[in-house]
Amino acid sequence: EVHLVESGGDLVQPGRSLRLSCAASGFSSDDYAIHWVRQAPGKGLEWVAGISWNGGNIGYADSVKGRFTIARDSAKNSLYMQMNSLRAEDTALYYCAKDRGGGYEPAAFDIWGRGTMVTVAS
Amino acid sequence: QPVVTQEPSLTVSPGGTVTLTCASSTGPVSNGHYPSWFQQKPGQAPRTLIYQTGNRHSWTPARFSGSLLGGKAALTLSGAQPEDEADYYCLLSYSHDRPVFGGGTRLTVL
Numbered sequence: 001e002v003h004l005v006e007s008g009g010d011l012v013q014p015g016r017s018l019r020l021s022c023a024a025s026g027f028s029s030d031d032y033a034i035h036w037v038r039q040a041p042g043k044g045l046e047w048v049a050g051i052s053w054n055g056g057n058i059g060y061a062d063s064v065k066g067r068f069t070i071a072r073d074s075a076k077n078s079l080y081m082q083m084n085s086l087r088a089e090d091t092a093l094y095y096c097a098k099d100r101g102g103g104y105e106p107a108a109f110d111i112w113g114r115g116t117m118v119t120v121a122s
Numbered sequence: 123q124p125v126v127t128q129e130p131s132l133t134v135s136p137g138g139t140v141t142l143t144c145a146s147s148t149g150p151v152s153n154g155h156y157p158s159w160f161q162q163k164p165g166q167a168p169r170t171l172i173y174q175t176g177n178r179h180s181w182t183p184a185r186f187s188g189s190l191l192g193g194k195a196a197l198t199l200s201g202a203q204p205e206d207e208a209d210y211y212c213l214l215s216y217s218h219d220r221p222v223f224g225g226g227t228r229l230t231v232l
Contacts, residue, residue, distance in 0.1 A: 037168075037223075045160070045168065045211050045223040059220055062123060095167060106156035106215030108173040115167055 002026035002111050004096050009116030016086055020116055022079040022096035029072065030054070033099035034079050035107065036070065038092035039115075048094070049081065050104025059104060064090075086120045093117050124148045126214050128224040133232055134202040142227045143194040144212035150193035155214040157195035159188055162226075163208045171210075172197060199229075207231045 008020040022034065036048040049060045049070045058070055069082045079096065093115040100108040125147040134140035144157060151157060159172040170179055172188035175195065185201045195212055212224040 035221075044209075044226045045162075045213075047213070047221045047223060050221070061220055097168075097170075100173065105221070106174075107158065107213060107221040108156060109158060109160070109170045109213070110173070110179060112167045112169065 002098070004098060004111055004113035006094060006096050006113045006116035009094065009118045011119045011121065012086055013122050014087060014120055016120075017082065017084045018086060018118060020081045020083065020094055020096075020118070022081075022113060024077045024079075024098070027098070029077050029079060029098075030074050031102065033102055033104040034072075035097045035099060035104060035109065036081050037095045037097055037112075038090075038118075039095070040089075040092045043092075046092075047107070050099075050107065051079065052104055053102035057103060057105075083118070086118075088120050091118060091120050124214070124216055124219065124222050126212060126222045126224040128210075128212060128227045130225070131228045131230070133230045134199065134206075136202055136204060136231055138202050139198065139200045140202060140229065141191065142197045142199075142210055142212075142229070143191065144196070144214065144224050145194045146214055148216070151190060151195045151214065153190070155195070155216065157188065157190075158213040159186075159195075159197045160211045160213070161206075161208045162211065168211065202231050204231050 095115045098111040160168040162168040176188040
């Protein structure tokens with residue numbers, strides 16, 4: 001069965017860094033694009049970043065560009081999102097989601113993880 | 123960045139039919155926007171219902187269907203069930219730009 005499990009969420013101070021992980025099981029994450037999506041408390045969904053199957057095409061939302069970096073670890077069948085210079089507005093539940101295809105554009109989500117919570121506060 | 127607009131809330135009677143829509147600030151929505159639809163119940167992760175305008179996943183109940191309607195993407199629920207009460211989000215993909223979610227529609231079955 002296909003699963004995605006996020007981890008790494010925590011309470012951090014503004015300006016600090018955090019690395020989120022997305023572990024895949026039941027499929028090879030190298031065969032598909034993966035997206036990160038976040039949801040601030042009581043708010044809607046926001047697309048954050050996407051990476052193609054081979055890492056050759058990566059995109060970021062303007063709100064995180066230059067601060068967040070997404071990467072793959074094929075050996076661990078996982079993906080990571082390094083989050084630097086965190087701000088209060090980055091507080092959200094972060095989900096990773098598998099795409100049906102190898103490119104993150106156009107997006108065609110299928111499986112979602114359960115999310116990991118990031119809280120940025122002093 | 124484009125803005126994607128959905129109805130904030132809708133109500134449907136049990137067994138009834140309701141259509142949720144998804145509009146783009148850039149103009150009419152087309153198949154080229156590859157519209158997707160997601161369902162989210164309280165305390166749960168989103169679940170993908172529809173991709174590429176009208177394609178259901180294997181887990182998507184047949185009572186949900188996706189289409190284009192009047193320049194918007196549309197999600198129609200025919201024969202609403204109490205368990206369909208949830209938030210629904212659409213997602214549009216834009217050439218040379220990033221995918222954008224709509225603000226969501228809270229659907230009440232009452």
